[in-house]
């Protein structure tokens with residue numbers, strides 16, 4: 001699979017330049033790759049009897065358009081090119097334009113009055129630098145109001161490729177073919193809604209240029225996942241001794257689901273520390289876990305929980321806190337104690353709110369994996385939900401740099417896994433997961449992976465991937481039950497290992 005990175009405008013441009021300057025790949029060769037791959041996709045999504053109008057701007061995005069025109073022309077008899085600013089053309093575009101003229105491909109400066117079936121938008125790509133006004137704006141508005149199919153090359157023209165904001169006006173594409181890498185603006189703000197179906201094509205830029213980038217954002221794929229080995233001669237301690245702390249009178253299900261997923265995902269031994277008021281119901285539900293019961297008060301842990309944890313913490317290698325707990329002082333104290341220990345810690349749900357009270361403790365040297373959804377991320381960091389939503393990449397990355405021993409799993413319909421400045425994006429939207437309990441399942445898998453993986457980032461990557469793959473169920477998304485996902489974990493593990 002072609003490794004998919006997401007870059008800002010500047011990084012994407014620097015990578016193009018480095019390919020040309022450092023690796024001496026001529027710009028026209030990259031452009032030819034871009035045009036060939038784009039033409040291939042255009043042929044897949046259109047019919048050759050459809051009419052095509054290619055809009056070419058003043059830069060290399062326009063040059064791509066002219067190269068695409070040259071490649072499509074033999075197959076599409078009704079093909080037309082619009083070049084509004086012939087005098088302003090970039091050097092490469094002048095060369096492409098000469099070839100288009102040699103081939104006698106029809107062109108003109110203005111958008112023709114007739115409507116075309118397909119518009120290929122090559123007005124502006126990664127070089128858009130200011131608001132679109134004047135005749136470009138009119139052209140974009142006219143194309144948007146047509147009922148035709150619009151295919152954008154590299155970016156929907158008018159979308160800022162870093163932040164995804166509309167600059168003046170923007171093409172509403174049905175398809176966008178991104179060249180070499182995804183642009184961050186395709187994933188953020190209005191950009192998300194302007195791309196339509198997004199394709200990514202390899203244009204021959206050396207991969208090393210992506211790998212060497214600081215602050216990488218990469219789409220998580222199966223090649224990034226290295227499931228931990230399970231040696232035949234292993235002992236149960238080989239796979240981690242976990243203590244999962246959680247539960248309250250009205251929420252025994254969360255920790256039960258988390259524990260089931262931890263066990264199905266391969267944890268060595270599992271103990272649940274729960275308030276006494278729910279221990280009976282848990283004992284009836286399952287018998288694979290041990291219980292560390294704590295006196296309760298009003299349905300939640302009593303203050304005895306703090307001493308109980310102190311006395312027992314050294315029996316475990318991994319502690320998770322949060323499933324089915326509540327926001328209160330005991331939760332704060334338990335999180336504080338766990339973070340002061342030398343154990344691997346997983347914080348979920350209200351434990352994330354509690355962590356905020358002693359946030360400097362996240363600068364500990366041992367691994368901490370945090371699994372907030374967007375609102376919990378806001379509780380954890382004090383950053384407003386809307387700010388997180390407008391650039392989750394940046395928020396996740398900044399957090400991971402500030403707390404370098406932590407791995408952040410920022411959950412939403414897309415999940416961002418961040419560690420020491422690198423961000424992975426799990427792009428697997430699934431309405432079946434938009435249900436209470438999905439997060440608890442993930443927490444359990446994280447605990448199990450932490451018990452088995454040597455590397456904390458790998459543990460987080462494996463867990464999020466296993467979670468999402470196990471939720472690929474052949475049933476209606478409305479009917480997902482937590483057990484369906486949990487019972488599918490063994491199939492996922494088997495497939496990933498084979």
Ligand SMILES: NC(=O)C1=CN([C@@H]2O[C@H](COP(=O)(O)OP(=O)(O)OC[C@H]3O[C@@H](n4cnc5c(N)ncnc54)[C@H](O)[C@@H]3O)[C@@H](O)[C@H]2O)[C@@H](O)CC1
Nearest residue numbers: 016027031059060061124125126127128129130131132154
């Ligand atoms: N060798 C390369 O660098 C490659 C570049 N490629 C293509 O080149 C594109 C980037 O090319 P450029 O850097 O030339 O940038 P663009 O073609 O995206 O646009 C830059 C041009 O548009 C003008 N411009 C910017 N904003 C404007 C506005 N609001 N109104 C009017 N004019 C505006 C600029 O003055 C400049 O002339 C990529 O998106 C991609 O399509 C691909 O061919 C692959 C290889």
Ligand SMILES: Nc1ncnc2c1ncn2[C@@H]1O[C@H](COP(=O)(O)OP(=O)(O)O)[C@@H](O)[C@H]1O
Nearest residue numbers: 373411412413429430433434436437438439440
């Ligand atoms: N539409 C969706 N597409 C993909 N994943 C989703 C979607 N909705 C929720 N999820 C995933 O389900 C989990 C929900 O976690 P969370 O919000 O903590 O739920 P809860 O605490 O109720 O179990 C996260 O892993 C999230 O990424």
Ligand SMILES: [K+]
Nearest residue numbers: 121124153155
């Ligand atoms: K474009």
